[in-house]
Amino acid sequence: MTFIRAWRFITLMLAAFSLSLSMTHLLELPQRMQFDQQLWVRVTVVENVYKLFGSVGAVFEITAILTAIILTFLVRDRDATFYWTLSGAILLVLAFVSWITFIAPMNAEFAKWLTDPIPADWTRYRNQWEYTHAINAIIKIIALSSLAISVLVETPYKLDRHI
Template identity: 80%
Template sequence: MLASFSLSLSMTHLLELPQRMQFDRQLWVRVTVFENVYKLFGSVGAAFEITAILTAIVLAFLVRKRGSTFYWTLGGAIFLMLAFMSWIMFVAPMNAEFAKWLTNPIPLDWRQYRDQWEYAHAINALIKIIGLSLLVISVLVETPKKRAIHSEQ
């Protein structure tokens, strides 16, 4: 659930990307920096992200002796960690830069910052899709086939 909550926030960025890339400087900066429409993504989203990673690691530990289930779970945990590391490396520095824009002039090359912020969020969503998919697969390979057949009847 936590991984899906974290992914839902990233999907917001991914789905908004085409429209937001058409915003002019004034609109993009106003919505993103001054109005900070993503304000809760930093607090609530961070909680989802960190707890999703931690619970995936705990889950991998708990299923460590279950063969392929372990590897699928470990893969999911690794991809969730990769998404977080990607955010730290590519999004967080842009957030720090945008905070400066509140009291300083907006740089002429603002598009460079916007592009990194927008595309890093999109890539982050794709990484989380893979992570969540691997976690779902880990559950599916654990589901007994005989039980699945009976549930269809």
Template identity: 75%
Template sequence: MRFIQVWRFITLMLAAFSLSLSMTHLLELPQRMQFDQQLWIRVTVIENIYRLFGTVGAFLEIAAILTASILVFLVRKHGSTFYWTLGGAMLLAIAFVSWMIFIAPINAEFAKWLTTPIPSTWIQYRDQWEYAHAANALLKIIGLSFLVISILVEIPKKRAV
């Protein structure tokens, strides 16, 4: 197996692992939006069931972006493969930036709720947190799809015999 094939495999796996955490949020969204205040805050803030998403998830997301960025460089002379790879890497990076802009500040706010009263506007925080995670998952789905397409466009077509 050539180096570039191994690198593509690593990139795809890291992007898929990162997406798997985001898919959790997306799939839970309909049910979680029905939770009352007490249940939603207990599960999300107090019990912090997503604790490892911040550590393991951060590693996977940054690693996926880095490997995809290096892959862009490795395929820079591969025609349309380059553009699909660039698009995939950019979408993974945009997903991370969107997390920093829309989700990280809410996580910081949630940390305050452990020692201060829950604000009456808690539902606005919940909505931003839930819908930003859903948007993040969609960005990663498209990003991973672009990375897969970047490989598919390079597969030679069989010649008719």
């Protein structure tokens, strides 16, 4: 296995791990939006069922971005592969920027709810948190798809015809 193939594999796996966390949020969204305040706050804030998403998930997120950026550099002379890889890397960065901009502030707000009263407009915070996670999942689906396509565009035609 060449270095670039190994790097692609690592990048794809890290992007998939990052997406898996976002997919959890996306798939839970319809049910969680039906939770009343008490249940939503207990599960999300008090019990913190997503605790490892902040530590383990952060490693997946950051390393997926870094490996995708490096992969973009490694395939810079491969036309279509480069553009698909670049789009995947950009989308991973976009999802992370979205998380920093819209989700991290909500996490900081939720931490206050452990000692302070929950605001009357708690659904505003919940909605931003839930819907931004859903949008991030969609962005990461497209990012992972772009990275996978970057490999597929290099699949030899002869091999493709025999399958």
